[in-house]
Amino acid sequence: MIDNKGTSARIRNTVIHLIVILLGLICLLPLINIVAISFSGSAAVTANKVGLLPVDFTTLAYSRIISDSQFWRSFGISVIRVALTLALNLVLVVPMSYAMTRKTSEFRFRNVYMNLLIFAMLFNGGMIPTYIVVKNLGLLNSIWALILPGAVPVFSVILMMNFFKGIPRALEEAAIVDGANPLQVLLHVMIPCAKPSIATISLFSVVGSWNDFFSGLIYMQKVKDYPIMTYIQSLSIDLQELVNNAASSSALENISELSNRNLNAAKIVVAVIPLLLIYPFLQKYLISGMTMGAVKE
Amino acid sequence: MFNRKLKKAAALTLAGIMTLSLWGCGSGSGSTSESSQETVTDPAGRGTVTVTMGRQTTANPKFPSGDSYEDNAYIRMTEEKLNIDIQDEFEAESGDDYNRQVSLALSAGTLPSMMKVASKDELTELYENELIADLTDVYNQYASDYVKAIYDSFDGRALDNVTYDGKIMAIPATASDAGTSMCWVRSDWVESLGLTVDEDGDRCLTLDEVRALAKAFIDGNPEQAEHPVGIAFNASLTGGTSDGTNTINAIAYALGAYPRLWFENAAGELTYGSIEPEMKEALSVIRSWYEEGVVDNQLGTRTWDDITSLLTNGQCGIVFGSWHIPDWLLNNVYTLNDKAVFTPYAVVSEEGKVNCTHANATGEFVVVSADFDHPEIAIEILNLFYDDLVNDSALLEAYPDVASYLNEGVDGTARPFNIEVKSNTYLLDEYGFLKAALAGEGTREEIPTAEERSNYDSIKAYQEGSGDVTGWCKIHSRTKGVDLLTYLTENDLYNWVTPVYPETTDTMNTSWANLQTLEEENFIKIVTGAAPLDEGFESFVSGWKAQGGDTIIAEIKAQLEQ
């Protein structure tokens, strides 16, 4: 684009820079606030004195997390869950979406499958029937209940399909002429070409399964089996509700011990760290992922 | 061909799962159907029975390390004494979490052998769906005399609540009467201002005395606060229990108004307390106090926390609440100002009586699945925890880790049944022992419960100069709060009213939230003068009736006739 070399252009440029920086700060500051809270003394937190910098700096909350076995148990459950979900998603989605890029002349039931996929994305049986199926498969309280119901993310299938469609047909045909069967084409031609988009759907898979709290709420019957986000969610308590419902005065005495806002903030920060760690590596696939879904060349 | 085989296998698996899934929920749990032999009732002779449970938990149970809900001292004792194996089917905190677990278990048609039920509606639903066992015979046969005496202390209100078509369908928890909402007064202020409160020494105040005291506190302003406040209330002015904290209940009750409760009025008609003429009178009193400046001029906008800070800042020296608010609300005042001393007074009616309502005797229950073959185990657990553990000191000697649980204050949710089964008068009974021990007329060892013994220790330590906040709290809640309740009971100063505690009706489901908002908003408007008293109250009553109130009254009447 061209820059007008006038003063008005310079003013405009400064204003644009300021607005963009401001928007960046608006996104960043709330997150800094929670980090500051996690490093502050609980008195300062309860008095709402913490802004962007810790008040009465302490790492007490973090040292308390280290000895919190439930936190690490949930953390571990989520790590395993994310790994298994990712593996399963890729194994199911990549071959499926490759097959779905075939024309009906090559793959007669392509359209039948496609409609099944789309319908599954739009329509569902609801919480209770899905729960009944999961329960009757004996999956309750098992990590598989958090993995299997989301084994085929249809949106990722569509993304991959669109990407495969963009790969030049010639590459594929060369391999077929050499006598490769579709599995070989997929493994040796398509997948190497599709690395960026595989990274993209991996990102979706990891982020989605790390962040999901609801399936833990439904399929896990005890707190000890909760994945990390379900566990974090269960920490938020409604004090007024507790006061209203407390059965005895001794229950009420517990309340003051429960409102550990700095401890909870620290747990939240630790629970976000894994995403922050992979974020820089995967950020560059964002653009391709997002544009693939919406814009087809 | 591989492809074909795969498809066939897939089709078969799928068909299998489908049948399983769809039939599975119809046939209930299959696991218990084997042991349908004759019920053997001797714990040793019946063989180890597996009992699955739905457990209500709390976020901070204070277990010693290594213990959990499924494996703790209480559970181990129960398993050993009764020869059973307790397995938790689900564990969840009270409220939404627990209701969700119950609902999910129910949706799949499989209930745990025993579980807690948190509302009467749910109990009714379980009964109507024939999912829970009839406990009449096992209760009559196995419940100990002590347990039966506890339930009888509620004059039938406890068991009637769980009786359907003459059958006892659940083990009810008990809720003893909460007593009156007290007027807690900063007595150190009274002293420093040289006032006299309660001249006749009957530990009761009239409405005029309350008003005068609040006025004197504002005028005297002993802590030189910037904006002294006479009396502050919650934005929802009234409470549904007699002892409602930060509510106008004490004042309303003194005028014979029983807000948020259903009862039969003088004419024998079922009515809702908040729409009775007495309620208008109560509102008019608060309205005039507000006008006078005795009641907080920011009424309606202050949150619960704001009111607490008024007290801790020394802006306000009068607060209404139950006997136990020193333990969890007033403790904040002492933490910031160790000179603070409170004295509770009851608020009396013109006749010099303290009007009070009986609590809903049972709001929580334990039910036994209809598929479970040993319902007597539920009664045995009941006896073990609410009779033996209370009365049999040998049991604690045999299970020292249970004794240490009691002393360490491990949360009651650790017990297999998270319910309280105590006589209607337990609070006063237990306090009697504490009082005697403190006066030197009894001993610490004679105090029957661990909680009261630890209260004794805290109070003793405080009296010896520890200055500890717990000691201050217990002195206030027990030797002042419960002591006042005891005084009222012993001197026959109570005038008891028995409300009706209905089940949630259809119209309540759809309109109750609206009606509550209508009530709260109108009351605030009337009290703060934003609406005229007479027309304001009349339009509230007619609005309340028209928007579902009348229908609900009719529905409750129909319920009562059943």
Next chain:
Amino acid sequence: MKSKMLKPLNKSRGQSSFFHLFVMPGMIFLLIFNYLPMFGLVMAFQDFVPAKGFFGSKFVGLKHFRYMLQLPDIGRVIRNTLIIALGKIFFGMILAIAFAILLNEIRMKFLKSTVQTIVYLPHFLSWVVLAAVAVNLFNLDGSVNQILSSIGIGKINFLGSNQVFRKLIIGTDVWKEFGYNSVVYLAAITGIDPGLHEAAAIDGASWWKRIWHITIPGMMPIIMLMTAMNLTSVLSAGFDQVYNLYSPIVYESGDVLDTYVYRIGLVGRQYSFGAAVGLARSAVATLMMVTANHLTDKLTGQRIY
């Protein structure tokens, strides 16, 4: 389906069986976890009694759907859902487009990529986490209220007032998503022929004029496609977000279809009624998706799926 599959070979049979093999494992999962539960939707037409199961419960036809239409709650819930969802779509798109245009003007590589990294981040965080962040900021004594009262506006009960709760929901969602949503628009801007801008600049067109007459028209296909895609989600106002931020005080303004179905159908144990509301919602959503797909196909030549 099965009999069709077993029909005689055609010429691509060899390849075709590979493709079946590729699709089959995923399909099995879909059949079990997506299609099998759909049979459970029969409960929407029953008075479902769990002890009796799907086969034993009494069929009541459209009773629950009729009840749904009579219930005053439903009107409120649908209103909230539409207001919140449309608010999110509208303000989210405006901000994302504006941000993309502004970001495109930034020449400093480092600043540009730093800001991008930051604004994309909230999209990847769970509402469980962000709700905790929002509660810390927006509660009565939180930082936002401290700022508001220090500049003389006075405290606002964001989380507990029916006047502002919806605005809070819309605002925090726009905050979370605008950065990430700007990615497509930024890509679209980069796709516009720079020659157009050059020509316009030579003709003396101002920056505003060029944005208005070149950049925005150039983005139009994407904007339309995104609008169509977004409108299909107009019935889902974001369960995770609302569930983690609302409370009974703000049911009146914040309760949306998904939270309502959860509360009534699951926690409240009105299984059949919950299923009926869920079914109606799914049906409308499907209809909208199909319509949107046709519309975008016609208007832009692109299909959503």
